[in-house]
Amino acid sequence: MTAEILNGKELSDQLKIEMKQEVEALKQEDIHPHLTVILVGDNPASKSYVRGKEKACEITGIASDLIELPESVSEQELLLVIERQNNAKEVHGILVQLPLPDHIDEQKVIHAISPLKDVDGFHPINIGKLVNGEETFLPCTPFGILTMLESKNIEIEGKRAVIIGRSNIVGKPMGLLLLERNATVTYCHSRTKNLREIASEADILVVAMGREHAVDGSYVKEGAVVIDVGINRMDNGKLTGDVEFESAKEKASYITPVPRGVGPMTITMLLKNTIKAAKGLSEK
Numbered sequence: 001m002t003a004e005i006l007n008g009k010e011l012s013d014q015l016k017i018e019m020k021q022e023v024e025a026l027k028q029e030d031i032h033p034h035l036t037v038i039l040v041g042d043n044p045a046s047k048s049y050v051r052g053k054e055k056a057c058e059i060t061g062i063a064s065d066l067i068e069l070p071e072s073v074s075e076q077e078l079l080l081v082i083e084r085q086n087n088a089k090e091v092h093g094i095l096v097q098l099p100l101p102d103h104i105d106e107q108k109v110i111h112a113i114s115p116l117k118d119v120d121g122f123h124p125i126n127i128g129k130l131v132n133g134e135e136t137f138l139p140c141t142p143f144g145i146l147t148m149l150e151s152k153n154i155e156i157e158g159k160r161a162v163i164i165g166r167s168n169i170v171g172k173p174m175g176l177l178l179l180e181r182n183a184t185v186t187y188c189h190s191r192t193k194n195l196r197e198i199a200s201e202a203d204i205l206v207v208a209m210g211r212e213h214a215v216d217g218s219y220v221k222e223g224a225v226v227i228d229v230g231i232n233r234m235d236n237g238k239l240t241g242d243v244e245f246e247s248a249k250e251k252a253s254y255i256t257p258v259p260r261g262v263g264p265m266t267i268t269m270l271l272k273n274t275i276k277a278a279k280g281l282s283e284k
């Protein structure tokens with residue numbers, strides 16, 4: 001079997017056209033979706049992701065502000081900036097680009113963002129709603145993966161899903177979303193024994209390990225859907241995933257590439273959440 005490629009870039013472009021129309025319609029009702037992105041320091045990858053977010057807002061007509069703070073900013077100062085954005089009536093969504101410098105407590109920062117403006121879906125109130133299966137902002141990467149699966153009508157119910165990686169922003173919420181859709185979910189991580197054996201039982205295999213080519217075709221069941229969340233820069237400067245694409249693609253039914261797979265969907269789902277926040281606030 002050779003897999004069909006799940007092209008996140010193409011799907012993102014299509015969704016952005018639809019969102020542009022939705023934003024135009026909202027503006028007719030005097031609702032102007034507005035996102036504030038806060039970037040601390042000058043990590044090149046973070047800067048590039050933030051630029052991608054600004055560009056995507058521009059394409060869809062969403063207003064965006066970028067607040068750039070120096071690496072040396074204190075936690076207190078950052079919390080004050082967030083508080084100001086929480087109180088700014090025109091702002092619907094707030095996002096603090098991660099990771100943050102070591103002297104800043106990431107959880108404290110996430111807690112400080114109003115749950116109503118938490119378009120990353122990282123606030124414990126929103127995570128709690130996700131656990132309960134209540135309507136909320138879904139974390140953008142898992143939301144993007146789900147949207148890719150749905151775009152191909154890939155069945156989730158009753159399927160065995162294996163998630164390799166247990167981060168708060170990808171692995172944990174991904175498992176919850178699949179569980180909510182009646183998949184049988186197994187989480188694996190760095191201490192998991194017999195990883196290959198467990199992974200090769202998956203109908204849906206999500207790999208978010210942060211290690212170049214950690215998973216190859218021998219981890220993939222014939223006909224499985226393989227989702228690669230990894231973004232690793234190789235010595236030659238090119239990007240590659242956590243999955244060794246060539247061997248995995250020979251076994252899978254669907255597979256995401258890196259680049260142009262999950263990454264672009266992360267940004268597109270942020271726009272979806274910002275529009276949702278704008279609609280929610282307008283109902284008040």
Ligand SMILES: Nc1nc2c(c(=O)[nH]1)N[C@@H](CN(C=O)c1ccc(C(=O)N[C@@H](CCC(=O)O)C(=O)O)cc1)CN2
Nearest residue numbers: 049096097098099120140141259260261263264266267
């Ligand atoms: N506050 C947040 N911080 C971070 C998140 C997040 O969802 N919220 N996720 C990641 C980074 N990220 C978005 O912020 C992100 C990662 C990758 C891509 C992407 O489009 N990747 C491209 C390749 C880009 C390149 O050339 O470097 C691809 O895969 O095709 C977008 C967004 C951590 N931080």
